[in-house]
Amino acid sequence: xxxxxxxxxxxxxxxxxxxxxxxxxxxxxxxxxxxxxxxxxxxxxxxxxxxxxxxxxxxxxxxxxxxxxxxxxxxxxxxxxxxxxxxxxxxxxxxxxxxxxxxxxxxxxxxxxxxxxxxxxxxxxxxxxxxxxxxxxxxxxxxxxxxxxxxxxxxxxxxxxxxxxxxxxxxxxxxxxxxxxxxxxxxxxxxxxxxxxxxxxxxxxxxxxxxxxxxxxxxxxxxxxxxxxxxxxxxxxxxxxxxxxxxxxxxxxxxxxxxxxxxxxxxxx
Amino acid sequence: xxxxxxxxxxxxxxxxxxxxxxxxxxxxxxxxxxxxxxxxxxxxxxxxxxxxxxxxxxxxxxxxxxxxxxxxxxxxxxxxxxxxxxxxxxxxxxxxxxxxxxxxxxxxxxxxxxxxxxxxxxxxxxxxxxxxxxxxxxxxxxxxxxxxxxxxxxxxxxxxxxxxxxxxxxxxxxxxxxxxxxxxxxxxxxxxxxxxxxxxxxxxxxxxxxxxxxxxxxxxxxxxxxxxxxxxxxxxxxxxxxxxxxxxxxxxxxxxxxxxxxxxxxxxxxxxxxxxxxxxxxxxxxxxxxxxxxxxxxxxxxxxxxxxxxxxxxxxxxxxxxxxxxxxxxxxxxxxxxxxxxxxxxxxxxxxxxxxxxxxxxxxxxxxxxxxxxxxxxxxxxxxxxxxxxxxx
Ligand SMILES: Nc1ncnc2c1ncn2[C@@H]1O[C@H](COP(=O)(O)OP(=O)(O)OP(=O)(O)O)[C@@H](O)[C@H]1O
Ligand SMILES: [Mg+2]
Numbered sequence: 001x002x003x004x005x006x007x008x009x010x011x012x013x014x015x016x017x018x019x020x021x022x023x024x025x026x027x028x029x030x031x032x033x034x035x036x037x038x039x040x041x042x043x044x045x046x047x048x049x050x051x052x053x054x055x056x057x058x059x060x061x062x063x064x065x066x067x068x069x070x071x072x073x074x075x076x077x078x079x080x081x082x083x084x085x086x087x088x089x090x091x092x093x094x095x096x097x098x099x100x101x102x103x104x105x106x107x108x109x110x111x112x113x114x115x116x117x118x119x120x121x122x123x124x125x126x127x128x129x130x131x132x133x134x135x136x137x138x139x140x141x142x143x144x145x146x147x148x149x150x151x152x153x154x155x156x157x158x159x160x161x162x163x164x165x166x167x168x169x170x171x172x173x174x175x176x177x178x179x180x181x182x183x184x185x186x187x188x189x190x191x192x193x194x195x196x197x198x199x200x201x202x203x204x205x206x207x208x209x210x211x212x213x214x215x216x217x218x219x220x221x222x223x224x225x226x227x228x229x230x231x232x233x234x235x236x237x238x239x240x241x242x243x244x245x246x247x248x249x250x251x252x253x254x255x256x257x258x259x260x261x262x263x264x265x266x267x268x269x
Numbered sequence: 270x271x272x273x274x275x276x277x278x279x280x281x282x283x284x285x286x287x288x289x290x291x292x293x294x295x296x297x298x299x300x301x302x303x304x305x306x307x308x309x310x311x312x313x314x315x316x317x318x319x320x321x322x323x324x325x326x327x328x329x330x331x332x333x334x335x336x337x338x339x340x341x342x343x344x345x346x347x348x349x350x351x352x353x354x355x356x357x358x359x360x361x362x363x364x365x366x367x368x369x370x371x372x373x374x375x376x377x378x379x380x381x382x383x384x385x386x387x388x389x390x391x392x393x394x395x396x397x398x399x400x401x402x403x404x405x406x407x408x409x410x411x412x413x414x415x416x417x418x419x420x421x422x423x424x425x426x427x428x429x430x431x432x433x434x435x436x437x438x439x440x441x442x443x444x445x446x447x448x449x450x451x452x453x454x455x456x457x458x459x460x461x462x463x464x465x466x467x468x469x470x471x472x473x474x475x476x477x478x479x480x481x482x483x484x485x486x487x488x489x490x491x492x493x494x495x496x497x498x499x500x501x502x503x504x505x506x507x508x509x510x511x512x513x514x515x516x517x518x519x520x521x522x523x524x525x526x527x528x529x530x531x532x533x534x535x536x537x538x539x540x541x542x543x544x545x546x547x548x549x550x551x552x553x554x555x556x557x558x559x560x561x562x563x564x565x566x567x568x569x570x571x572x573x574x575x576x577x578x579x580x581x582x583x584x585x586x587x588x589x590x591x592x593x594x595x596x597x598x599x600x601x602x603x604x605x606x607x608x609x610x611x612x613x614x615x616x617x618x619x620x621x622x623x624x625x626x627x628x629x630x631x632x633x634x635x636x637x638x639x640x641x642x643x644x645x646x647x648x649x650x651x652x653x654x655x656x657x658x659x660x661x662x
Contacts, residue, residue, distance in 0.1 A: 116558035
């Protein structure tokens, strides 16, 4: 566990931002979106999205319901297909090329609001399925790794249970372990604590904080302002399919520049 | 006890009235049934023709082959059930005691035991007794051996057991051409073979109907809608009468093959629709999670979606299989097998029994046998469902 906390990410004050949607000049990009549009019929769910996420960076995305937050991160692992613009993930540009899509999905992973664990498999099988089938690990190796990860999310004693027998907080930690088992470079979180009872939120946020400290690149859609302030390197505010403001959390939460961001924050804080 | 009675049966005047009326009616019906079974029923016709009702006019010198096959099937069934049990073993509950196990078995299998007991009671030779002992032994040995197999060979074992079973039935047909099989044996084997074939075909059709490839989708849809739209008996009669138009005389298959083909075509269309319903019941989030976790479409379908879909439709599937089991009597009607039902009708026409209205007795016996089979299938499906329910949300 200490191994996780030792590796500190680059302190954010060391970065020099030219334009807030772009990266500090001394950081390598992990995810780049250029002029991305997503349409449902004539409705534009994403409009001209430009954003770059650096290696080991933690970006929190906030915004009102229906503003396109989920759509944005789901375009990054191709659960949604964007209509215009380019998306490059870890050096691979997303297109109709199935091989590239698979490669991107191997390098990234996603944690969902509703957990989406496989209910017919045990916790251990939930975690080891993809490593065994996709990464061709032997059952033995995969299970040893899975136990390590369950240790890391603090529920090693639940390995042989089924998801239905766990609490929401435990299920979400299993989902995080399942993502980590594929050893991704990026994890996308879509409101990971929104379906949880208040007393379980902190146990999940704790795991996510550890993960951020370990240097994982993360994009997190969340309404947890405390987490955003403590852990995020940057906050992206979206409204009506557009990125309205990008800034470092302290600045954003105290003195946002844009009126729409001010209005949103005054509503939820 | 008194409190329970008062609470559930005599809570008010209206309740008491209903209880008294329904109670006396049931008692009366029960009395008639017991009287029919024990006093007025003339069971000589069943007793005399027992062998005919069970295995048709099976030649005596081939009974050995028949018995051997049935014992082998029992063994394969035992292995398969033990291996399937491994898949669904419950991690939380403690292992049951021997007494609990015995009680459980008695509750589950009493209708079958009743039938076997009845047959043994009515039969005059020792053959059936030996066969019963052999089958029970084979199932037990099969279960014990199956339990020793390592977990990872499961799917292979189940496939081998299935093909072994089909092969041994084929072996059995050398002794006595299966177009001449009779009795409940025909119903049982037509149903068993048709079920094992229509299930995988139905699953493939269901997947085809949801596939991204327009041609596959169209073919599956046409197949399903075609065979669902025609009455089963019409298909069976067509198989009997019109096949000659399409296939040269020398190649026309026998009645058993025709019946099986019709049952498989017909039931797989229904199975496909049931499974499609199951596929639709799996939340979209499951597929998204699998994709996001790097799985390609084929493992996503077979590891994530299908297992959940099938679990959700076990009751409907088994219902369809039970209906197929009973519909095998239509093969008797349309294709001239002396199956359990036709045989049961025929024996009332024998010289010594004709004109005595014995059809009530034979139909009662026939009905009891079908009921025992259907009830056991339904019972076992509920058990499977609750075992698999361990993982449900
Ligand atoms: N499959 C779809 N078909 C049509 N419109 C869609 C579809 N999926 C999303 N949308 C629309 O796109 C917009 C953005 O949706 P999205 O789910 O990204 O919002 P969100 O910011 O994640 O909202 P929330 O906070 O409620 O999760 C919404 O207006 C939604 O109605
Ligand atoms: Mg959303």
